[in-house]
Amino acid sequence: MWKSGFLIYSVRRDGDSLGDNMYRMVIADDEEIVRNGIREAIDWQSLGITVTGCVGDGEALCREAVATRADIAMVDIRMPILDGLAAIERIRKELPGCECIIFTAYEDFSYARKALELGVMAYITKPVLKEEVIEKAQLAVRRLKKREQAARQDVPDEAAPISRIKRYVMSHLSTVSLLSAADHMQMNPAYLSRYFKEKTGENFVDYCKTVKLEKACQLLRETSMKIYEIANELGYTNAQHFSTVFRENKGITPLEYRQSRGKEQKR
Numbered sequence: 001m002w003k004s005g006f007l008i009y010s011v012r013r014d015g016d017s018l019g020d021n022m023y024r025m026v027i028a029d030d031e032e033i034v035r036n037g038i039r040e041a042i043d044w045q046s047l048g049i050t051v052t053g054c055v056g057d058g059e060a061l062c063r064e065a066v067a068t069r070a071d072i073a074m075v076d077i078r079m080p081i082l083d084g085l086a087a088i089e090r091i092r093k094e095l096p097g098c099e100c101i102i103f104t105a106y107e108d109f110s111y112a113r114k115a116l117e118l119g120v121m122a123y124i125t126k127p128v129l130k131e132e133v134i135e136k137a138q139l140a141v142r143r144l145k146k147r148e149q150a151a152r153q154d155v156p157d158e159a160a161p162i163s164r165i166k167r168y169v170m171s172h173l174s175t176v177s178l179l180s181a182a183d184h185m186q187m188n189p190a191y192l193s194r195y196f197k198e199k200t201g202e203n204f205v206d207y208c209k210t211v212k213l214e215k216a217c218q219l220l221r222e223t224s225m226k227i228y229e230i231a232n233e234l235g236y237t238n239a240q241h242f243s244t245v246f247r248e249n250k251g252i253t254p255l256e257y258r259q260s261r262g263k264e265q266k267r
Helices: 032-041 058-068 084-094 110-117 130-152 160-171 178-185 189-200 204-222 227-233 239-250 254-266
Strands: 005-009 023-028 049-055 072-075 099-104 120-125
Touching: 023 032, 023 058, 032 049, 049 058, 058 072, 058 084, 072 084, 084 110, 099 130, 160 178, 160 189, 160 204, 178 189, 178 204, 189 204, 204 227, 204 239, 204 254, 227 239, 227 254, 239 254
Parallel strands: 023 049, 023 072, 099 120
Antiparallel strands: 005 072, 005 099
């Protein structure tokens, strides 16, 4: 039976391509029968993937992944020397563009939370079916190809990605999140967060909050929408939460803001 694991995806650099445009994969599991089973159970070549190594611990995984510039690494969570999560975190320092999918059988979802912090794309709970792994591998290959196509395009305006991110935020105020924006941009969530901060000097989550509050002020000034309707429009769970966030940032409640602006207009 397959154990829980991760898939990590990264963009191949110029000059790194294999002869047949195959994506490199490393398998890591402390049980030899498991890692060999994963390698043999699927026709990886038909998916455009070649298995470049099978290792039994997290330290060996890090060495192999970095040495081969692995596009994909299938990793068991619990391994000797260095566990899967710690190995993923270390690999990310060398391969920051990796896309991750976690496979887990554990009830403790702290594993899933940690994986999300590391920028995983999704996770699947055990038992993992062969068909599910194939489906995710195919999705990963599609994402990698899109990223490679984008990387080949000459984009002189470095602000273009930031403009796209900001437009996405403005048009999805009720549902926007770091994960949804990253999916829209075909970026790893952790990478998008760092990129946005580097280019704008502002945290992505803080930017979303600022934009929502600016929109809230506009709606309070220019419409007769009820407070709970504005809260819903901007994706807040309820009117009370919206009012709390508004007051923390503006110093007054949404109702007080509307009343004060109404008095100013009458002057």
